[in-house]
Amino acid sequence: MADxxxxxxxxxxxxxxxxxxxxxxxxxxxxxxxxxxxxxxxxLPYSPILTSYYAWGDKTYEECFPWSAExxxxxxxxxxxxxxxxxLDTVTHxxxxxxxxxxxxxxxxxxxxxxxxxxxxxxxxxxxxxxxxLRSMADAQRLKDALERPGIKxxxxxxxxxxxxxxxxxxxxxxxxxxxxGINPHVLDFNxxxxxxxxxxxxxxxxxxxxxxxxxxxxxxxxxxxxEVTFSSGDTDVFDEISVAHGMKSNLDFVVEGxxxxxxxxxxxxxxxxxxxxxxxxxxxxxxxxxISGEKRIVGIWKNAALQGATAGAAIAAELAxxxxxxxxxxxxxxxxxxxxxxxxxxxxxxxxxxxPERSIEVREAEDMTVVYIFENREGKPRxxxxxxxxxxxxxxxxxxxxTGAMLTLRIEAGCR
Numbered sequence: 001m002a003d004x005x006x007x008x009x010x011x012x013x014x015x016x017x018x019x020x021x022x023x024x025x026x027x028x029x030x031x032x033x034x035x036x037x038x039x040x041x042x043x044l045p046y047s048p049i050l051t052s053y054y055a056w057g058d059k060t061y062e063e064c065f066p067w068s069a070e071x072x073x074x075x076x077x078x079x080x081x082x083x084x085x086x087x088l089d090t091v092t093h094x095x096x097x098x099x100x101x102x103x104x105x106x107x108x109x110x111x112x113x114x115x116x117x118x119x120x121x122x123x124x125x126x127x128x129x130x131x132x133x134l135r136s137m138a139d140a141q142r143l144k145d146a147l148e149r150p151g152i153k154x155x156x157x158x159x160x161x162x163x164x165x166x167x168x169x170x171x172x173x174x175x176x177x178x179x180x181x182g183i184n185p186h187v188l189d190f191n192x193x194x195x196x197x198x199x200x201x202x203x204x205x206x207x208x209x210x211x212x213x214x215x216x217x218x219x220x221x222x223x224x225x226x227x228e229v230t231f232s233s234g235d236t237d238v239f240d241e242i243s244v245a246h247g248m249k250s251n252l253d254f255v256v257e258g259x260x261x262x263x264x265x266x267x268x269x270x271x272x273x274x275x276x277x278x279x280x281x282x283x284x285x286x287x288x289x290x291x292i293s294g295e296k297r298i299v300g301i302w303k304n305a306a307l308q309g310a311t312a313g314a315a316i317a318a319e320l321a322x323x324x325x326x327x328x329x330x331x332x333x334x335x336x337x338x339x340x341x342x343x344x345x346x347x348x349x350x351x352x353x354x355x356x357p358e359r360s361i362e363v364r365e366a367e368d369m370t371v372v373y374i375f376e377n378r379e380g381k382p383r384x385x386x387x388x389x390x391x392x393x394x395x396x397x398x399x400x401x402x403x404t405g406a407m408l409t410l411r412i413e414a415g416c417r
Contacts, residue, residue: 005320008033011095011104013085014251015039017047017302018110018283018309020067025313027075031320035077036102038095040084040111043137044072048112049302051140055147056170064137085111085254090276106278106316109255109266110309113248113284113300115139120158120244125222131158132243134167143167143243147174152240154179156229158217159245160187162340167243169342172207179239180204181212181231191338191349195363196389199370203345203393217242248300250285263287265298270330271315272308280316282308289333291416292352292386299334307331335412339405341395348405351387351412359386368393369401371408384415 010026012019015037023035046064053059072079080097087096088107095102115133123129132143146152153176157168160182171178180187186197187204201211212231219230226238250265261267261275265287272280272288283305290297308331315325337350352374355361362373374387388408392401 005317005322006032008105008320009103010035010316010320011102011107012037012110013088013095013107013254014110014112014283014285015041015045015079016110016112016283016305017045017066018112018305018312019108020045020072021306021309022108022110022280022282022313022316023075023077025310026317029314029317031313031317033105033320035075036104037077037079038083038085038097039079039081041136041138042082044069046137047302048135051134051137052143052166052170054137055134055140055143055167056173057144058173061137064140088254088256088259088279090256090259090279093278104278106320107280108272108309108312108316109252109274109279109281109285110283110305110312111251111254111285112305113250115163115245116247116249117244118246120217120246121219123220123222123227129220129222129227132167132241134163134243134245135248143170146241147171147176149240151225153177154239156181156217156227156237156239156242157245158182158242159189159247160184160213161189161245161247162191162338164243164245165340165342167245168204168209171243172209172343178208179210179212179237181215181217183214183216185214187211187213188347190353191336192347192389192391193353193355193361193372193374195361196347196349196370196372196391199391199393200342200345200347203391204342207343207345248284250298252285263296267296268308270311270332271325272312272331273315280312282312288331291333291335292412293354299336301334301337303337304334307334333416335409335416337409344393344395346390346392346395346401348390348401349388350405350409351385353387353389369404371404373408385411386415387412 050064083097115135155171157180216232221228230236266281268286284300287296311331314329318325339348364371369392372389376386
């Protein structure tokens with residue numbers, strides 16, 4: 001059968017790492033047809049994990065962009081910058097934006113996620129106030145501008161996730177007085193067990209951070225150029241700015257309800273196909289296999305987005321060439337991994353933090369490090385490591401802490417094979 005793929009169009013909706021890696025994989029696999037990219041921004045793809053470093057000055061603006069203009073140009077893409085998709089019609093294979101309607105043969109949805117401010121009250125006396133958030137380069141620029149504003153001294157960070165803690169670090173590095181409020185009893189939300197979180201919290205307090213854990217923001221009132229916050233405890237305090245990290249929402253508003261199988265995001269197979277064989281998904285909009293549970297889950301990390309995008313691109317190229325995707329290119333699944341350091345206090349985790357009757361915890365303490373192991377003990381099967389937390393009082397690249405984290409992560413991955 002002759003290869004007719006050069007007459008085909010592949011649409012990529014979203015131009016982050018998942019979309020970029022899909023495009024790279026398409027070209028590397030020999031696809032010579034049109035690659036039509038829809039981007040909701042007017043810049044090259046950037047790295048969300050570097051935005052906090054830009055906000056506090058450790059990275060330049062240019063350093064947040066992994067690919068150069070020349071590298072993108074070499075892929076021969078038709079990129080529609082600043083043209084977000086408004087509707088995807090999977091029946092007619094049509095994509096609609098404010099500027100027109102475009103057809104496709106295969107489509108990759110890679111639109112990422114948006115930070116949400118769920119639970120943040122309207123500010124009395126300033127209904128237009130928007131708290132700071134952190135995800136995009138625009139968010140990072142807004143945070144940077146706020147932190148560098150003359151006279152700013154005190155900031156409140158609401159949330160206790162990785163994003164909240166990186167925002168907190170940016171604030172600390174600007175010399176601000178920082179308070180962190182979170183509804184859970186410990187920081188790191190669902191990524192850490194209490195035994196590890198407590199040590200991390202100790203590091204934060206030593207850096208001058210006031211922790212208001214197990215609390216939420218009840219009300220906010222504008223008083224001049226200040227924001228008076230009332231907490232659920234009944235206490236009040238005054239801040240110059242508020243940053244909110246209350247979770248992320250997959251960007252799927254343009255997908256017609258019921259058109260694709262959806263849970264929290266789009267359900268995909270090992271080649272990132274959705275329930276429509278001509279539509280693929282990758283990154284924060286995709287629920288692929290999580291290896292420990294065996295369930296379809298969002299594992300929102302940079303590496304996953306890159307691998308999933310590459311898998312989708314390679315699979316599409318094979319199918320449009322009249323063949324089948326290579327099993328070696330399949331996305332076999334993933335485990336959740338996290339590494340974060342806040343002003344010298346290091347946290348590394350991998351695997352699950354879900355404690356069941358079949359799982360047990362072991363805590364091992366050293367002078368400068370706590371490691372929490374989560375073992376699974378199933379009848380008739382050898383005990384296996386399914387998760388761990390590591391907190392170290394020192395953040396030193398190449399240290400025992402990093403080596404231990406890498407070794408334990410590999411151990412968990414090996415146990416999933």
